[in-house]
Amino acid sequence: MPESAAPVTIVPPIPIGTWLETGFTWFKQTFDALFDVIGDLITGAINGIADPLLALDPLVLAIILALLGWLLRNWKLGVGTLVGLVLIIGMDMWEPAVETLALVVVATVVALILGIPLGILAARSPVVSRIVKPVMDFMQTMPGMVWLLPVLKLFSIGVAGALVATVIFALPPAVRLTELGIRQVDGEVVEAGQAFGAGPRQILKDIQLPLALPTVMAGVNQVIMLALSMAVIAGLVGGGGLGNEVVGAISTLNLARGFDAGISVVILAIFLDRLTASIGSRRPGHGRLRELRERFTRTPATAASAS
Amino acid sequence: MPAIEAHHLYKVFGRKGREGVKRLEAGAGTDELKAAGLTPAVIDASFTVEEGEIFVVMGLSGSGKSTLIRMINGLHAPTSGHVELYGENITAATGKDLRRLRRQRISMVFQHFALFPHRSVIDNAAYGLETQGVGKEERRARAHEALELCGLSGWDEHLPSELSGGMQQRVGLARALAADTDILLMDEAFSALDPLIRRDMQDQLIELQQKLGKTILFITHDLNEAMRIGDRIAMMRNGRIVQVGTAEEILTDPANDYVAQFVADVDRTRVLTAASVMEKPAAVLGAEQGPRAAHKLMREHQIPAMFVTGRDRTLKGYVTEDEVGRHLEQKDLTGLLHPVPGLASVSPDTSLADLFGPAAETPAIAVVDDAGRLIGVVPRITLLSALAAHAETDVADAPVTADDETKEAARA
Ligand SMILES: Nc1ncnc2c1ncn2[C@@H]1O[C@H](COP(=O)(O)OP(=O)(O)O)[C@@H](O)[C@H]1O
Ligand SMILES: [Mg+2]
Numbered sequence: 213m214p215e216s217a218a219p220v221t222i223v224p225p226i227p228i229g230t231w232l233e234t235g236f237t238w239f240k241q242t243f244d245a246l247f248d249v250i251g252d253l254i255t256g257a258i259n260g261i262a263d264p265l266l267a268l269d270p271l272v273l274a275i276i277l278a279l280l281g282w283l284l285r286n287w288k289l290g291v292g293t294l295v296g297l298v299l300i301i302g303m304d305m306w307e308p309a310v311e312t313l314a315l316v317v318v319a320t321v322v323a324l325i326l327g328i329p330l331g332i333l334a335a336r337s338p339v340v341s342r343i344v345k346p347v348m349d350f351m352q353t354m355p356g357m358v359w360l361l362p363v364l365k366l367f368s369i370g371v372a373g374a375l376v377a378t379v380i381f382a383l384p385p386a387v388r389l390t391e392l393g394i395r396q397v398d399g400e401v402v403e404a405g406q407a408f409g410a411g412p413r414q415i416l417k418d419i420q421l422p423l424a425l426p427t428v429m430a431g432v433n434q435v436i437m438l439a440l441s442m443a444v445i446a447g448l449v450g451g452g453g454l455g456n457e458v459v460g461a462i463s464t465l466n467l468a469r470g471f472d473a474g475i476s477v478v479i480l481a482i483f484l485d486r487l488t489a490s491i492g493s494r495r496p497g498h499g500r501l502r503e504l505r506e507r508f509t510r511t512p513a514t515a516a517s518a519s
Numbered sequence: 520m521p522a523i524e525a526h527h528l529y530k531v532f533g534r535k536g537r538e539g540v541k542r543l544e545a546g547a548g549t550d551e552l553k554a555a556g557l558t559p560a561v562i563d564a565s566f567t568v569e570e571g572e573i574f575v576v577m578g579l580s581g582s583g584k585s586t587l588i589r590m591i592n593g594l595h596a597p598t599s600g601h602v603e604l605y606g607e608n609i610t611a612a613t614g615k616d617l618r619r620l621r622r623q624r625i626s627m628v629f630q631h632f633a634l635f636p637h638r639s640v641i642d643n644a645a646y647g648l649e650t651q652g653v654g655k656e657e658r659r660a661r662a663h664e665a666l667e668l669c670g671l672s673g674w675d676e677h678l679p680s681e682l683s684g685g686m687q688q689r690v691g692l693a694r695a696l697a698a699d700t701d702i703l704l705m706d707e708a709f710s711a712l713d714p715l716i717r718r719d720m721q722d723q724l725i726e727l728q729q730k731l732g733k734t735i736l737f738i739t740h741d742l743n744e745a746m747r748i749g750d751r752i753a754m755m756r757n758g759r760i761v762q763v764g765t766a767e768e769i770l771t772d773p774a775n776d777y778v779a780q781f782v783a784d785v786d787r788t789r790v791l792t793a794a795s796v797m798e799k800p801a802a803v804l805g806a807e808q809g810p811r812a813a814h815k816l817m818r819e820h821q822i823p824a825m826f827v828t829g830r831d832r833t834l835k836g837y838v839t840e841d842e843v844g845r846h847l848e849q850k851d852l853t854g855l856l857h858p859v860p861g862l863a864s865v866s867p868d869t870s871l872a873d874l875f876g877p878a879a880e881t882p883a884i885a886v887v888d889d890a891g892r893l894i895g896v897v898p899r900i901t902l903l904s905a906l907a908a909h910a911e912t913d914v915a916d917a918p919v920t921a922d923d924e925t926k927e928a929a930r931a
Contacts, residue, residue, distance in 0.1 A: 400629055400631055401633050401634070401636075403589075403594055403629070403633065404627070404629060404635070404646075406594060407592055407594060407621060407626065408622070408626060408627075408646055408650050408694075408698060409618040409620075409621035409622035409647075409650045409651070410650045418635075419635060422637045423635075
């Protein structure tokens with residue numbers, strides 16, 4: 213049939229991308245000054261973390277991180293961390309690795325500062341929840357690299373844009389799992405709080421958040437993992453660090469350098485994952501600090517009686 | 520002033536609950552509302568609980584008990600009607616006022632414990648005091664006391680998950696007691712416990728109530744439990760309160776077949792007391808009277824023996840027809856008056872179960888008040904017929920539907 217020969221003509225052109233770009237351009241022009249300030253702040257924060265770390269002797273920092281792994285989890289993570297970090301030093305990837313670490317840390321902190329309160333709001337208000345859900349879906353399913361474009365336009369090449377793209381990409385699990393964690397808290401336990409005359413804020417602080425903590429921490433873990441993967445991709449827009457190394461290796465077809473950088477990313481990923489997973493899986497009701505104090509103040513006698 | 524007053528409480532779940540209430544007031548039935556997508560959980564419930572009373576709300580699962588109790592402390596807002604605690608309207612209270620009322624007046628024990636799993640046992644027990652703003656030292660001391668009262672000393676620093684179900688429920692009870700509010704709400708607080716522990720907890724609750732003088736609103740789906748602990752019982756069915764009365768009133772005079780059906784299942788011997796089955800003595804002999812008068816009375820009433828009382832009606836003993844007949848010439852009862860054995864003289868609130876032993880020994884049991892005055896007798900024959908009434912209350916068309924029973928089973 214003649215109609216079916218030209219179906220394209222039936223649907224008018226729908227240039228969603230162009231519309232978005234137009235809106236985006238207006239947005240950029242209107243808030244340009246603001247983005248300059250934000251960009252400076254971000255760059256300052258990341259350098260503020262990376263510079264002191266880099267000022268330390270690599271081996272000293274590696275030992276400190278290994279100790280952290282031991283304290284928060286066990287001696288195995290401590291040893292593994294030390295071995296991994298020494299490998300990174302040996303591959304001459306230390307400086308980019310620390311830069312990436314700084315980027316991941318800042319991105320995670322920002323994502324949590326935005327994501328956890330948003331998750332709390334979503335858990336308390338069905339309206340907020342209904343709005344937040346599709347937005348999070350959109351942010352997460354959009355291929356990560358696409359976020360690089362608007363960010364690049366707003367901040368031009370540099371670490372600030374890389375960070376914003378990383379935050380956007382890593383934010384959803386923080387919101388989702390905070391909301392989920394709070395919603396999962398047994399309704400009768402919350403009612404118990406109300407029945408004894410606790411206010412909404414007390415219930416949030418004393419009941420909902422502590423009980424949601426394992427789930428929230430699972431979200432934090434995911435945020436960190438996503439931030440790490442995006443921080444590497446952000447090497448394309450001048451994110452620096454290991455991403456920069458990867459991009460450089462690709463453009464020069466340098467297989468050795470590519471693998472060095474890639475393996476460094478893997479080591480960082482394992483370290484961060486194990487470290488945060490251990491925080492999430494701890495026993496409820498036992499503060500990490502208290503547990504640590506117990507572990508170190510326990511005399512042989514009390515240790516024997518406790519077991 | 521009554522501790523709790525519930526005024527025409529309605530709770531209709533669904534979008535247009537208020538319209539549902541209007542239709543109910545206009546005489547619409549539950550089914551009509553259900554067809555319209557509304558759930559009438561509580562319908563026109565009014566009752567008063569006096570200070571220091573244990574008031575039990577009893578009904579099958581789904582009859583609206585939880586919804587009712589949740590309206591008392593404002594966890595649910597009534598669709599219509601209101602609740603007053605010591606004259607203060609808690610239904611109208613919001614925000615700060617509501618929280619103050621809850622802290623000061625009313626605490627709750629939950630069916631599934633609802634303990635805070637991340638807090639130690641003592642911090643759980645101290646929670647009410649924490650919301651009241653009591654300092655840490657004092658609230659821990661008082662929580663510790665409450666835990667001891669509930670038989671939980673030595674468990675302060677454990678987590679709830681390390682305790683058995685019965686112990687967890689006692690933590691729930693300690694949490695409510697430590698808050699030291701005037702009123703305690705208990706929503707099927709013992710239903711999740713196994714029968715032996717449950718019995719034990721019931722006894723402890725009654726003991727605590729006597730010691731502390733709390734007002735208790737207790738919910739249960741078990742009539743035996745209701746009868747054991749309740750000063751008064753409200754029978755609930757499909758959202759309505761169908762009868763309010765003491766255990767005995769409900770047993771001896773069920774308001775309708777529904778209540779009667781429940782009553783049929785109760786172990787009457789544990790609930791009925793000597794006072795509820797005793798009779799006015801057919802004949803009593805004055806201690807100053809002689810054998811002739813005694814003989815005549817016993818002949819008239821065809822009884823083999825009779826009780827003898829003094830001028831002030833205190834029980835002096837008993838005489839038998841045989842002996843009296845052989846000493847008709849005697850002036851007084853010297854040598855004929857036998858003391859009543861301790862077993863055969865009981866107080867009015869002795870339960871029927873405890874009357875069987877003595878009944879086997881003597882044809883009639885004397886019921887005596889604190890001052891030793893004879894207030895009634897329980898002939899052996901009466902005791903037996905009281906038990907027989909048990910069988911008679913079985914009602915032909917059982918109002919307890921299979922549906923209700925499966926629900927009950929599913930809960931358990
Ligand atoms: N939040 C609610 N929303 C809708 N219906 C409810 C709600 N809570 C209870 N109901 C309904 O109200 C009725 C009474 O429930 P409930 O008060 O829990 O009974 P009980 O405690 O006696 O078992 C039931 O039919 C139940 O399904
Ligand atoms: Mg219930």
